[in-house]
Amino acid sequence: MSQAREILRVEKLGKRFPGVVALDGVDFDLREGEVHVLLGENGAGKSTLIKMLSGAYQPDSGRVLVDGEPVEIRTAADAQRLGIATIYQEFNLVPELTVGENLVLGRPPRRFGLVDTRRMHEQARGMLDRVGVTVDPRTRVAELGIAQMQMLEIAKALALNARVLIMDEPTAVLTTTEVERLFGLVRQLRERGVAIVFITHHLEEIAQLGDRVTVLRDGRSVEQVPADTPEEELIRLMVGRPIDQQFPRQAQRAGEPLLRVEGLTRAGAFADVSFEVRAGEVVGVAGLVGAGRTEVARAVFGADPYDSGQVLVRGRRLPGGDVRAAMEAGLGLVPEDRKGQGLVLGADIAENLGLVTLRHATRAGFVDRAGQRESAGRVAEQLGVRMSHLGQEVRTLSGGNQQKIVIGKWLLADAHVLILDEPTRGIDVGAKVEIYQLINSLTASGHAVLMISSDLPEILGMSDRVLVMARGRLVGELKAAEATQDSVMALAVTEVEDARVH
Amino acid sequence: GSAGTDSSGSGGGTPAAADVKIGMSVSTLNNPYFVQLRDGAEAEAKKLGATLTVTDAQNDASQQVNQVQNFTSQSMKAIILNPVDSDAAAPAVKVAERSNIPVLAVDRGVNGAKVVQTVASDNVAGGKLAAEQLAKELGEKGEVVVLQGVAGTSASRDRGKGFSEGIKAYPNIKVVAQQPADFDRTKGLDVMTNLLQSHPGVTGVFAENDEMALGAIKALGAKAGKQVKVVGFDGTPDGLKAIEAGTLAASVAQQPALLGQQAVQNAVRAANGEQVPATVDVPVKVATKDNLSEFTGS
Amino acid sequence: MLVSTNVLTSRSAARSLLAENGSLAALVVLVVALSLMSGDFLTVTNLLNVGVQAAVTAILAFGSTFVIITGGIDLSVGAVAALSAMVLAWTAADTGLPWPLATLVALAVGVVCGLVNAVLIAYGKLPPFIATLAMLGVARGLALVVSQGSPIEMPEEVSRLGDTIGGYLPVPVLVMAVMGVIAAVVLNRTYTGRAMYAIGGNEEAARLSGIAVGKQKLITYALSGVFAAVAGIVLASRLASAQPQAAAGYELDAIAAVVIGGASLSGGKGRALGTLVGALILAVLRNGLNLLSVSAFWQQVVIGVVIALAVLLDTLRRRGGR
Amino acid sequence: MLVSTNVLTSRSAARSLLAENGSLAALVVLVVALSLMSGDFLTVTNLLNVGVQAAVTAILAFGSTFVIITGGIDLSVGAVAALSAMVLAWTAADTGLPWPLATLVALAVGVVCGLVNAVLIAYGKLPPFIATLAMLGVARGLALVVSQGSPIEMPEEVSRLGDTIGGYLPVPVLVMAVMGVIAAVVLNRTYTGRAMYAIGGNEEAARLSGIAVGKQKLITYALSGVFAAVAGIVLASRLASAQPQAAAGYELDAIAAVVIGGASLSGGKGRALGTLVGALILAVLRNGLNLLSVSAFWQQVVIGVVIALAVLLDTLRRRGGR
């Protein structure tokens, strides 16, 4: 490896935002045919760094060299010209346009100056095949699930045939199957000499895929180590202290059933889903991408309607499609799509954290804003949100810190049954443990948690029971003791009649 | 002689006007009629050596009050008001009254407050004249449509009133439709086009101003002036040209330039503390092909 | 004077205000420029005139601020203002209703118009632009129907709203101040106000956080309606008569005031103070151009250019700050 | 007749069109209702009249469609239309420029107005509402300045645009059709068209995909300007004279047509065919109410109600379809 040619080098790169020094002299280099992992806590500056390589931001100081020559990357087009392709942490898709159009966004095939729609769809089909996604290129992106969107972003970037491929947490929402396919593709590219920058909070992926690791802390590059460095050591470098237990679940005795779902069905989405969640329990829900977990969770919470079946909280039946009623009965939902459904991006941290408790903080129509701010401050500290102050716009937080806000606002709400959909998406190891501790204290106080996650180790490590879904149906249930990677996956690929074809 | 000839106005001699500042708020300048009114006023001011500031209230009564307020800030010596609406103009007059600035109303009167002078044409009488002229053109029988001005304006109200009173005298003339075209040429065209569909037998049109009449003539095409007689209101240059061409049968001509001229002349007098007569009647007169020269001359 | 003493006495407070609210800086620049250009501008009377001239737009704009913060738009405010005032004058004159009752009826008209807008938008899923454009037509038409096209005199007691107190303080300015404070309190301190920001920022996130979006929109548009009614009554009081064509086209002024004041038409942003400043900028501009005797035809051109420059100043300053 | 034969001859095609384009269904309902209520409505001549009356709004609205798809708004189209036509008439009449050149100058005026809008928006970061509102004032003011407030006659050759070909086919309808096809091709088939959808759907994504957002906005607003100029010329040709106040307030009609046609003011959605249908709905409505001799005061009320119902029909149908 050591003789491989250096393609890209970053020297003393600095970037500040109002109130924050995001990068403070970062050094980084990238060689042909390597997978270089960027590691760091939430808000350490990983995304900021790669955005300056892709033309999204301009550095304040320092320089970037490509093939030994200093370059200025002012726009996305500049980056493309230099052979740099980027998959951003936040999706950059146009929901109203089709899958096909999104795949060739900004460079559609043309004939006689006009866009050649037929060829566009042909190209798109090829790109989708390559990443193993089977959707019609004519589908509107707005109709896709979040994992499919991630695969789309990957397909889009691959099609640029770049020399440098930057991937910012591409695996955060993918299940094992997709992750494996993605790794296969990445290895192929590496063979061909493509240089890859890879950001992840899933530490096990580093050894599987990476060659070198650069660790960022507080906007500085603190260390460069080989990818086979033990996880504990990586954690220590990243967090500054060791973490003894990644999944500190303290199981409780299950109490009375708090949530019961019976025969829940919606044509084209899910069918005959029944389960219950008891006080003190953490119930995990596993499944492949598009298994219908999110749709069930949303229906239970009243965010979407359902056709038949019923949802009972403490034995009382909830009206369908009524979020307010669900909340009053004690349900809570942390949605998987933080940007689309979880956050008011233009509002500040305090405002977002207080959204769910707004009603309780209201007396005679007036909101106790000081009280709201105070509790917001408490939660933000508990979760270690990296911010300049509570008045910071959520839009300007790092991805993982945004996720902490989405969870934080529900932690404040004291819901009896909290449904978490991909709760730790993009969250660093240290903060994850904090969240798991909070889950522990919730269940210890007699509350219950239903946790959907594509991160199988998390499901296995934190659940008392695991439900498995496939094709819109509940296909099995495993006790914590029986649940292993293999037993869950075996159920997840069960051949059942697809509830989603109609 | 005709109304337009007595240009020296009431009382003799040119008033002394050096350095007299006069403010004039015109209801709207989006209409050639008022442009003529303003031009008449400006020409007279220049002649007399007075400083005239003209503002455009854009058909908004409250903006007009604002403008009068602003005139008082500028310490105008007299204010000429062309009310957007006669009733809504009273507060504007009162504002000026408080600062002891004399106000003259031009083209439309003011109800509910005293102005030192009203220089105006009578729209109700004009509507009546239009009815009589149209009846004459039609041989006192036929089907007539009315194109109305902006609903709610006094000009439209008064002309409509005068016309329907006047047309009652002719039992064989039937008003088959009244539709608003907002004093606007384009709307006159579209509304007339549409009315021709439902009333193909129309023989006469009364448009409450020339702009709409010209639109209607466009809609009528070759029929204008032949099978269908159109009577307008205002006697704008374009209207008079249409009379000459034979497409417009007649227009109840106002004399906006004269209105403006008279108003300025008397405003200067009032500013100098002279007594001015309470009303100056500038008569309306029907312009037809026969008497066209009286109008195009001035 | 009003403004300049403020600036001098508490510099740092003023500076932080300016920094926070870019449009205020534009207003200050405008005021300074006009004071230099016209000796008539910076007098107490004239500044009070400006206040009076801003009042109706400002009150309409406060109502529009609510709507715009939720990501909506209300084109009906001018027409609703006219209709409400007309109903007041009509019920008082024709049915002999005592004026306090007639005033309540007028406010109720505003509320009902707003509720109809909201029902169409929240439950009929009409785009706010269309729902309120339809309401514009309906309200304006009804104002004409009620009045049969003629102005109706306002009850004398209500017309006092157009007067001055003690010969100096104009009541419209007072009403504007009161409505502004109400708007600010609603926005900053009440559940509904906070919900407006959340809905405008991300309607789905608001819904999933338990905010009853439909109900909050009802309140939002009803508020806009009632503010419009107040504006209509103030306007009619100034003219001592309710006019069927009153406030025609004011919806664009109101929206402009809100946007100049820093709100975004895509929702989630906006403040009462900003809106006030926006309305004042428009009024100062018109007043100043009158005082400077700018020719009528050129006035529209100059107003257009200055509005663009004022907001440009704001955006440039904000970008410079980054 | 025109419509009914279409519907009868190719049922399934029509059905799929209706399903795809909800506003078309509303238009059909409106046409059927008016045919039943007035015998004069469903005649070839009257339908052609409707076409002529829709033409100016439709052409303006096609231009606005581009802007609205990018998530912007253009309030200046009516004023730009008036200014362009005025410049044409004025250069031809006063400076004696031959009419083809004068026409080019007029189109250039439209382009320049659009470019100024775009520069303010894309580089000055002004909200489109403010930039184009400023342009509204500037263009309307300049039209008044150029004309000194009075109409100017159009060159006879250009005025033919307002005539009919062969005594039947009105040229404005032809121009509308041509501009509609151009709009559809631009939107569906060109790079710029697709970029408009991307920018309106997610501006950041568009930028990060290498689309030069600023440049594309320049093209978008310039197109809107040139469409406005064409509309202004057609309007002036119909009257054989350029009027300074022509097309006043048409911007709201144009935007309404686009939104009725299914576009969203938040961007990313909209189609030329939908816009055409929207403009036709407005024209059919006004034509029908004239034919039915609905009283002046009630007309605005009825138009408001029917617009709301038409769009409601669309949204309900779409929700039912899900």
Ligand SMILES: Nc1ncnc2c1ncn2[C@@H]1O[C@H](COP(=O)(O)OP(=O)(O)OP(=O)(O)O)[C@@H](O)[C@H]1O
């Ligand atoms: N536009 C912005 N304005 C202000 N601050 C910003 C902006 N963008 C990023 N920051 C700040 O810069 C810091 C680095 O953020 P960055 O997104 O690079 O973190 P990250 O390492 O990618 O974290 P994560 O693992 O959570 O994605 C954070 O404190 C963030 O709040």
Ligand SMILES: Nc1ncnc2c1ncn2[C@@H]1O[C@H](COP(=O)(O)OP(=O)(O)OP(=O)(O)O)[C@@H](O)[C@H]1O
């Ligand atoms: N193979 C497929 N066939 C049909 N529809 C699919 C398929 N995969 C996904 N979908 C659709 O994509 C959306 C994603 O489903 P949903 O989000 O409920 O699944 P999930 O189990 O939460 O998976 P994830 O959130 O990991 O994507 C749903 O609308 C689903 O119907």
Ligand SMILES: O[C@@H]1[C@H](O)[C@H](O)CO[C@H]1O
């Ligand atoms: O007298 C004028 C003109 O007739 C004009 O056309 C409309 O307003 C009236 O007051």
Ligand SMILES: [Mg+2]
């Ligand atoms: Mg990041």
Ligand SMILES: [Mg+2]
């Ligand atoms: Mg999911």
